Amino acid sequence: MKVVFLDIVHPILEERLTQSGFTCLDATELNQTECKKLIFDATGIVVRSRFRMDSDFLQNTKKLKFIARSGAGMENIDQGFTNQQNIKLFNAPEGNRNAVGEHALGMLLALFNKLHTADQEVRKGKWDREGNRGIELEGKTVGLIGFGNNGSALARKLRGFDVEVLAYDKYKRDFGSDFVQEVSLNEIFAKSDVLSFHIPQTEETIYMGGNEFFKSFAKPIHVINISRGKIIKISALVHGLKNKTILGACLDVLEFEKTNFESFFNQNLPEDFNYLLKSENVILSPHVGGWTHESYFKLSNVLADKILNHF
Numbered sequence: 001m002k003v004v005f006l007d008i009v010h011p012i013l014e015e016r017l018t019q020s021g022f023t024c025l026d027a028t029e030l031n032q033t034e035c036k037k038l039i040f041d042a043t044g045i046v047v048r049s050r051f052r053m054d055s056d057f058l059q060n061t062k063k064l065k066f067i068a069r070s071g072a073g074m075e076n077i078d079q080g081f082t083n084q085q086n087i088k089l090f091n092a093p094e095g096n097r098n099a100v101g102e103h104a105l106g107m108l109l110a111l112f113n114k115l116h117t118a119d120q121e122v123r124k125g126k127w128d129r130e131g132n133r134g135i136e137l138e139g140k141t142v143g144l145i146g147f148g149n150n151g152s153a154l155a156r157k158l159r160g161f162d163v164e165v166l167a168y169d170k171y172k173r174d175f176g177s178d179f180v181q182e183v184s185l186n187e188i189f190a191k192s193d194v195l196s197f198h199i200p201q202t203e204e205t206i207y208m209g210g211n212e213f214f215k216s217f218a219k220p221i222h223v224i225n226i227s228r229g230k231i232i233k234i235s236a237l238v239h240g241l242k243n244k245t246i247l248g249a250c251l252d253v254l255e256f257e258k259t260n261f262e263s264f265f266n267q268n269l270p271e272d273f274n275y276l277l278k279s280e281n282v283i284l285s286p287h288v289g290g291w292t293h294e295s296y297f298k299l300s301n302v303l304a305d306k307i308l309n310h311f
Contacts, residue, residue: 001021001022001023001043001044001065001311002022002023002025002041002042002043002044002063003017003022003023003024003025003042003043003044003045003046004024004025004027004035004038004039004042004044004045004046005024005025005026005027005028005046006027006028006035006045006046006047006048006050006051007028007046007047007048007049007050007070008028008048009046009048009070009296009299009300009303010070010296010297010299010300010301011300012297012300012301012304013046013068013070013300013301013303013304016301016304016308017304017307017308020308022043022044025038025042027039032051032057035051035057036057036060039058039060039061039064040060040061040062041061041062041063042061042063042064043063043064043065043066044064044065044066044067044068044307045064045066045067045068046067046068046069046070046303047067047068047069047070047076047077048069048070048071049071049076052076052077052078053067053076053077053078053082054078054081055078055081058078058081058082058085058087061085064085064087065087065088066087066088066089066090066307066310067082067087067088067089067090068090068091068303068306068307069089069090069091069092070092070095070299070300070303071091071092071093071096071290071299072091072092072093072096072097072149072150072200072290073091073200073201073228074089074091074200075200075201075202075228077089088310090303090306090307090310091303092298092299092300092302092303092306093148093149093150094149094298094302095295095298095299095300095301095302095303096289096290096291096292096295096298096299097149097150097152097153097290098153098294098295099289099290099291099292099294099295100149100150100153100154100198100226100289100290101150101153101154101156101157102157102292103226103252103285103288103289103290104154104157104196104224104226104250104252104289105154105157105158107224107226107250107252107283107285108137108194108222108224108250109137110250110283111222111248111249111250111281111283112134112135112136112137112222113134113135114132114133114134114280116280116283117132117280118132137161137163138161138162138163139162139163140163140164140193140194141163141164141165141166141191141192141193141194142158142163142164142165142166142192142193142194142195142196143166143167143168143183143188143191143192143194143195143196144165144166144167144168144180144196144198145168145169145185145188145195145196145197145198145199145208146167146168146169146197146198146199146227147167147168147169147172147175147180147182147198148169148172148198148199150198150226150227150290151167151169151196151198152175152180154196154198155167155179155180156179158179159179164181164191165179165180165181166180166181166183166187166188166191166192167180167181167182167183168182168183168184168185168187168188169182189216189217189218190218191218192217192219192221193219193221193222194221194222194223194224195217195221195222195223195224196223196224196225196226197209197223197224197225197226197227197231197232198226198227199227199228199231200227200228201227201228201230201231205228205231206230206231207230207231207232207233207236208231208232209223209225209231209232209233209236209237210233210236211233211236211239213236214236214237214239214240214245214246215245217245220244220245220246220247221245221246221247222246222247222248222249222250223237223240223246223248223249223250224249224250224251225249225250225251225252225253226250226252226253226289226290227253228253229253229254229255229256229257229287230255231253232251232255233255234254234255234256234270234272234273234276235270235272237249237272237276238272238275238276241275241279241281241282247281248281248282248283249276249281249282249283250282250283251276251282251283251284251285252284252285252286252287252288252289253287253289254273254284254287256269256270256273257287264286
């Protein structure tokens with residue numbers, strides 16, 4: 001069976017597939033037109049985010065049985081078309097959930113303790129202890145939107161911080177435990193000091209974090225988004241930051257990202273983004289929350305497990 005690699009992933013996936021009798025082809029240096037020609041008789045495709053897997057790209061495939069995405073989100077794949085064509089989809093949220101949980105917690109602690117500003121000031125010869133006094137996580141209530149692989153990973157990381165962890169998931173039930181309480185969305189609004197998004201990007205969730213959503217919170221909150229950029233409308237976030245209903249934000253992802261997550265600054269960015277750049281109560285990172293050296297291996301290894309178990 002022929003498997004075409006459209007994106008660079010950890011070599012363990014190719015190694016394990018090859019050992020099991022698959023023929024693996026490297027198309028990572030080919031353009032989209034060349035790749036479309038190459039996959040016409042492929043059994044499988046391995047992708048990250050370089051091309052959108054839509055009907056135009058996939059329509060000439062005659063033997064395609066699966067698409068494996070090295071990552072969690074599947075918004076770059078036309079799932080209506082793949083379902084119609086009986087193409088199996090594999091992703092690997094198990095592979096980077098620990099990385100996402102650690103990154104979210106790291107961003108929050110850095111923001112609470114003003115490590116991002118303190119570091120820069122000390123390097124410039126400024127020794128401002130009072131201006132960099134932080135706040136503690138202990139005693140806070142952390143609300144999670146979504147309790148899949150990533151949301152549950154952050155909840156586990158928070159166990160040692162003496163916080164109350166609440167989680168709302170529209171599509172899961174009975175997941176409460178000794179370290180997380182399953183609640184309604186209204187309880188998230190009523191009790192949260194910190195809000196963290198852990199949901200996929202779908203038609204239902206795009207811009208969930210808009211003006212009306214943020215107005216629903218009973219008290220000012222800190223916001224974490226380490227899921228997908230279009231979950232939060234940045235104009236709504238900036239509005240909340242300006243009027244102090246949002247006290248700070250940790251953003252690993254942004255509304256303005258392109259589908260392949262590359263060349264972010266090769267576009268005209270709005271003034272709201274410039275506001276984030278100048279805000280000392282905002283921490284930004286370039287969509288690397290799930291992209292550690294360890295998760296790079298885990299993502300491919302998980303995909304190998306799933307593909308080989310299926311076939």
